[in-house]
Amino acid sequence: MSFDLDTIRARFPALGSGVAFLDAPGGTQCPQAVIDAIAGYLRESNANLGGAFGASRRSDELVEQARRTAAGFLNCETEETIFGANMTTLNFALTRAWGRKANAGDEVLVTRLDHDANIAPWLELERDKEIVVKFVDIRDDATLDLDDLERKLSTKTRVVAFPFASNALGTVDDVNRIAKLAHSVPALTWVDAVHYAPHGPIDVIDLQADVLLCSPYKFFGPHLGLAAVRDDVLEEWRPYKVRPAPNEPLGASFETGTLAHELLAGFVAAVDYIGELGWDGIRSHERALGQRFLDGLPDRCALYGPDTMDGRVPTFAFRVEGAAPREVAERLAARDIAVWDGDYYAVEAMSRLGLQPDGAVRAGFVHYNTFEEVDRLLDALAEL
Numbered sequence: 154m155s156f157d158l159d160t161i162r163a164r165f166p167a168l169g170s171g172v173a174f175l176d177a178p179g180g181t182q183c184p185q186a187v188i189d190a191i192a193g194y195l196r197e198s199n200a201n202l203g204g205a206f207g208a209s210r211r212s213d214e215l216v217e218q219a220r221r222t223a224a225g226f227l228n229c230e231t232e233e234t235i236f237g238a239n240m241t242t243l244n245f246a247l248t249r250a251w252g253r254k255a256n257a258g259d260e261v262l263v264t265r266l267d268h269d270a271n272i273a274p275w276l277e278l279e280r281d282k283e284i285v286v287k288f289v290d291i292r293d294d295a296t297l298d299l300d301d302l303e304r305k306l307s308t309k310t311r312v313v314a315f316p317f318a319s320n321a322l323g324t325v326d327d328v329n330r331i332a333k334l335a336h337s338v339p340a341l342t343w344v345d346a347v348h349y350a351p352h353g354p355i356d357v358i359d360l361q362a363d364v365l366l367c368s369p370y371k372f373f374g375p376h377l378g379l380a381a382v383r384d385d386v387l388e389e390w391r392p393y394k395v396r397p398a399p400n401e402p403l404g405a406s407f408e409t410g411t412l413a414h415e416l417l418a419g420f421v422a423a424v425d426y427i428g429e430l431g432w433d434g435i436r437s438h439e440r441a442l443g444q445r446f447l448d449g450l451p452d453r454c455a456l457y458g459p460d461t462m463d464g465r466v467p468t469f470a471f472r473v474e475g476a477a478p479r480e481v482a483e484r485l486a487a488r489d490i491a492v493w494d495g496d497y498y499a500v501e502a503m504s505r506l507g508l509q510p511d512g513a514v515r516a517g518f519v520h521y522n523t524f525e526e527v528d529r530l531l532d533a534l535a536e537l
């Protein structure tokens with residue numbers, strides 16, 4: 154399919170509202186196909202798993218299909234996929250599973266670039282299991298300080314937890330370089346790919362990610378969490394599970410209770426949608442949108458994060474001279490422009506950059522946004 158923006162936008166009912174949705178980092182809109190898949194499941198196949206009748210068999214097939222889809226999306230095995238309510242819930246569960254074998258004094262590196270969902274679970278384990286959590290700093294330009302990471306790595310390091318991309322500043326990490334450093338110790342890489350996922354392909358083998366998490370609601374799907382964990386890593390962990398629940402596939406034994414089947418149907422449709430579009434068109438359009446924003450940002454706005462499109466996704470945190478971030482967001486909302494304000498749970502990054510307690514305004518673009526929407530934002534920022 155060619156990248157025809159009008160056709161693409163027509164597939165998203167919400168985009169016809171006239172609102173410029175620049176809040177993608179908080180969650181993206183869904184194409185009609187995703188909405189239909191969710192409704193279709195509830196209409197035609199709604200049942201629990203493992204029954205002898207048609208709707209249950211269709212539900213079994215859907216869950217298998219969702220695992221195949223997830224495995225294809227992340228380039229892992231189906232047994233390595235784990236679904237959950239959202240990334241945060243999954244990360245608490247997976248860190249807990251890892252923590253069962255942790256010893257006092259084991260070290261975990263987290264970064265100041267992370268969303269708290271990849272920090273707080275480790276801090277809670279620190280309280281309970283006396284592991285030691287160390288923070289890798291960021292540089293003033295909002296990139297991860299890899300020298301600091303290297304300094305803090307030691308033979309005691311068991312996990313290096315870090316984001317693929319920052320949900321606050323848009324910076325993209327050099328995942329391979331970090332993986333190489335982590336594996337030299339050796340420590341596991343624990344990658345938060347939530348923010349990166351709508352912007353480019355994820356290949357856990359290529360990235361050398363031992364654990365990777367993302368959230369389909371950030372890539373045009375419903376509110377769900379998804380993880381890929383290497384099978385030999387999963388085999389080392391004991392899941393928290395009810396006894397009658399199946400032990401296979403391996404990843405599924407780390408899921409608790411009944412999955413949101415209808416949302417898995419929506420997830421499959423979201424991945425199909427991305428597949429139809431292809432990443433090349435998505436990436437080049439996003440890059441052009443981001444460049445337009447950077448070129449036109451009024452002088453009265455201070456950008457935090459890289460000021461080129463290299464090494465970043467089009468997620469921009471900025472302050473407007475003379476107006477608090479919330480006030481800016483409210484004034485933009487009055488013009489039907491949806492942006493975020495605050496710290497977006499990236500509390501470490503925002504305080505490291507001296508932006509707390511108010512944080513900053515965040516505008517995030519994805520492939521369905523238009524140049525006209527970028528210009529609307531820029532004009533509004535010039536006039537506020």
Ligand SMILES: Cc1ncc(COP(=O)(O)O)c(C=O)c1O
Pocket residue numbers: 178179239240241242268270271316318319320345346347348367368377378
């Ligand atoms: C980078 C990043 N990690 C983790 C999360 C948490 O994801 P979830 O809402 O699925 O728990 C978010 C949500 O904004 C995020 O942006």
